[in-house]
Structures are given as C-alpha cells and as structure tokens.
Amino acid sequence: MRVLSGTQPSGExxxxxxxxxxxxxxxxxxxHSEVLYFIADYHSMxxxxxxxxxxxxxxxxxxxxxxxGLDPKRAILYRQSDLPEVCELAWILSTVTPMGLLERCVSYxxxxxxxxxxxxxxxxxxxxxxxxxxxxxxxxxxxxxDQKQHLEVTRDIAQRFNHAYDEVFVLPEPYILDDVAIVxxxxxxxxxxxxxxxxxxxxxxxxxxxxxxxxVTDSTPVEGSKSTDTSLFQLWSLFAxxxxxxxxxxxxxAGGLGYGEVKKDLLARLMDxxxxxxxxxxxxxxxxxxxEDVLRDGAKRARAVAAPILEKAREASGLxxxxxxxxx
Ligand code: AMP
Ligand code: TRP
Numbered sequence: 001m002r003v004l005s006g007t008q009p010s011g012e013x014x015x016x017x018x019x020x021x022x023x024x025x026x027x028x029x030x031x032h033s034e035v036l037y038f039i040a041d042y043h044s045m046x047x048x049x050x051x052x053x054x055x056x057x058x059x060x061x062x063x064x065x066x067x068x069g070l071d072p073k074r075a076i077l078y079r080q081s082d083l084p085e086v087c088e089l090a091w092i093l094s095t096v097t098p099m100g101l102l103e104r105c106v107s108y109x110x111x112x113x114x115x116x117x118x119x120x121x122x123x124x125x126x127x128x129x130x131x132x133x134x135x136x137x138x139x140x141x142x143x144x145x146d147q148k149q150h151l152e153v154t155r156d157i158a159q160r161f162n163h164a165y166d167e168v169f170v171l172p173e174p175y176i177l178d179d180v181a182i183v184x185x186x187x188x189x190x191x192x193x194x195x196x197x198x199x200x201x202x203x204x205x206x207x208x209x210x211x212x213x214x215x216v217t218d219s220t221p222v223e224g225s226k227s228t229d230t231s232l233f234q235l236w237s238l239f240a241x242x243x244x245x246x247x248x249x250x251x252x253x254a255g256g257l258g259y260g261e262v263k264k265d266l267l268a269r270l271m272d273x274x275x276x277x278x279x280x281x282x283x284x285x286x287x288x289x290x291x292e293d294v295l296r297d298g299a300k301r302a303r304a305v306a307a308p309i310l311e312k313a314r315e316a317s318g319l320x321x322x323x324x325x326x327x328x
Contacts, residue, residue, distance in 0.1 A: 002305075003032045004138035004172075006040040006080065006129075009048075009057030013064045014198035015270070016183035016191035019238060024177050025142055026069050035075040036136060036302060037065060039295075042080045042087070043129070046122045062291055067202070067281035076305075078298035080132065085303070085310050090124075090131035092313060096160040097127050097153075106149055130154040134169045135306045142175040166316035168309070183238070184231035186215045199235075201274060202281055212267045222258040236262055239269035 005025050013022070029035045039061045041054060048054050058079060070077055080086065102108065105126055112118055129150050133141055134157075141151055151174040158169035182190050185197030192198070199211040215232045228249045237245050251257045284291055314320055 001032050001139045002034040002036070002136055003028050003140045003142065004036045004038075004133060004136055005142050006038045006043070006132055007061050007065075008040045009044050009054065009061045011057065011193060012060075012198075012203060013201045014191055014193065015201050015235075015238070016185070016198065018068065018201055019183050020180050021144060021177060022064065022068050024180060026065075028140075028142060029071060029075045032140070034305075036138070036305075037070065037075060037077050038083075038132070038298075038302070039077075039079045040132070043125060046119070046125055059288075059291070062295060063281050063284050064202070066284050066291070066294070067277045069277070072294045072298070076298045076301045077294060078302045079295050082295065082299035083135075083302055083306060085306060086128065086131045086135055089135050089310055089313060090128045092317060092319075093130050093134070093157050093161060094124060094127045096164055097130075097157050101153055101156060102126060105153065107146065126150045126153045127157065130157045133172050134158055135310055136302070137170040137309055138172050139170060140175050141172045142177060145176050145178050148174060148176055161313070161317075164317075165313075168313045168316050181234075184234050186211055186231070188216055188231045199270070202278055205271065208270065209267055212263050212270070215263060215266075217259040223255050225255045226252040226257065226259075228252050232259060232262055232266070236266045236269070239266065239273050 007021075025037060039058045041058050044054055044057065048057070062077065062079075065077055066072070102123055108118070108123060108125070111122060116122070129147075130153060133151075133154050141154075143151065151172065155171045158171050162169055185191035185195055186199065187195065187197040189195050189197060200207060203211075215235065217230065217232055220226050233249070233252065236248070240248065248257075248262075252262075
C-alpha cells in the first residue's frame, strides 16, 4: 500500500503533535513498503508571507521528521515545491471541481469567520491537496480529523476526473488519527499553538522546564488525596509504564504526594524520552547539505512515482502531443 501524508511548516513541534501525529505517521514506515512524507510549502503560502521564515520552517519540519525516526532509505521525504508538477495536476483537477464543493469546506469557512481575508489560494487549497495525493495514487492517507473533509473532497474530485475522462485515479482511504488520545496542554485544554499552552518538543531545556512548571494544578495540599484525572497526570502518564502509573496513581489518591514532585519527575522523564531524538536533530542541523541531499533525493524518487501517473492524466484529457502522434 502506498502511504502519503503532508505537514504544513507552522513552527515548533509540540508533544501533542508528536504523540498525536508524527509518531503515528512514522509507525507506518514499518508496516508499508512505500511511504511518502512531504513538507507542504506551497500550502504554507496561504498563511506565511515571509520568504525567509518559510525556508526556515521547512527546514525545521525536515529536521523534526528525521529526528523522530524517519528513515530516508525507507521512506521518501520531499519538499512539495521540489515537485512543481503537483501544480499542473491541481489545475487539471480544478476544472472538474465544482465551486460548491470548495464552498462547503469547513476549514475555509472557519478562516473566513476568523476574519482572515480570503484569497484564491486559500479557497482552492483542497484541490492542491487532492493533487498532492492523486499524483501518487496514494492508497492510504493518515491525517488528523480536521483534514477528513479534504479527503472526501479528494475522493470526489478523483471520481469526477475518472468519469469525465478515464479511470486514472485511485480513491484514497483516509486513516484518521482519531483513536489517538488528545494530549492536554499546560492549562488543561487541548495542547495547541493557538492556546499558547504547549510543551515544545525540541525547545531550549529552560523553556521546556518553564512549560512543565506552569502546568495548572489545584490547591490540594501535599497531604491531601488528589484526582489523577488532570492534565498533569495525563502528561506524566505519556512517559510511564502501566506499572509505574498504577503506583503513582495510588500514591496520589492516598495523599502525601506533592504536585511539585510529579512535575519534576515528568520533566526528567520527558527530557530522557526525547534525548536521543534531540541529539539526532542536532546532528542533522550541523549538516545542512546532507539534509538538502535527503530532500533532493526524496524529490527524485517521488518524481519517478508521480511522472507516469501525471502523464496518464495528461493523455486521458488530451493534453500535449499524444503518443500516437509521436509514433506516426
Ligand atoms: P496542527 O499543527 O495543530 O494542525 O497539528 C497537526 C496534527 O497534530 C493534528 O492533525 C493532530 O493529529 C495532531 N495534534 C495536534 N495537537 C494535538 C494534541 N493536543 N493532541 C493530540 N494530537 C494533536
Ligand atoms: N492540509 C494538511 C494540513 O494542513 C497538509 C496536507 C497538504 C496534506 N496536502 C496533504 C496531508 C496531502 C495529507 C495529504 O495538515
């Protein structure tokens, strides 16, 4: 099965992104022979207008993937704009995409409601996402549930093209990362950049410590019995075995356990858990040209998969010179 997913470069990775998305994506490289991950830099143009920042954020995503265990020999990691053919396919697909389909997209409507001025790119973004997927005829697309509707749009567009021309595109199966528990933030709400309640995964140790110490707790004194159904204990549990969790929760309920002790232990476990990934990230960071080689090689391998599918779509829709004409 061919697996594909894309990540918008949007800043520092937090531990919610890791447990909720990246870890799940990377687990798929063990199970499937063809796995492609790309850095969605064309997509980021709908929100980021700073060229230098985009370049920096894209590099950050590549580093995050490699740090978290992407094996560039096994999986293909590439930068979307190194495969500009997706823009050609996006155009082709846009001509079989009804306006109403895009007008119904919740992510677009949300942004309009937030007062973000709409441009054509923001509106047409699901068509580019469809092209990202269909250019490889990817069978399985892991995404968070906010992207579920875009996958339905992709399937719809694929069907419309196939119906209008020829059976070129495979309808991708969504793999919604829904069953993964939501990681709470330091204020108890879902961890999210927009709530400023994140624990950065590769942040400076001081920043991570500050975030952990800021986890909101109630005022139960040390001796008091404590509820373990809180963000502090949920976060702590991410880094503990079932046995350790039973022990810690029993201590919390019995009283005599201070929140400060739990926070200190959480910080130590967290730093330890991510230590080897952090070291790998630092190592890649020192070798920017090796990083660039990984991305270039990724684009080359991605192109080899995409080119025949795009060619089939061009031929099916009568674009360019047909093979028959060349042979004549
Ligand atoms: P975002 O950059 O917020 O769109 O997050 C990217 C992906 O990370 C989402 O699609 C989710 O699958 C995952 N994610 C983000 N925040 C959390 C969280 N607090 N808990 C679990 N998963 C998360
Ligand atoms: N739209 C996705 C997001 O914002 C990123 C993305 C772009 C993507 N193209 C894709 C994900 C294709 C999966 C497949 O998170």
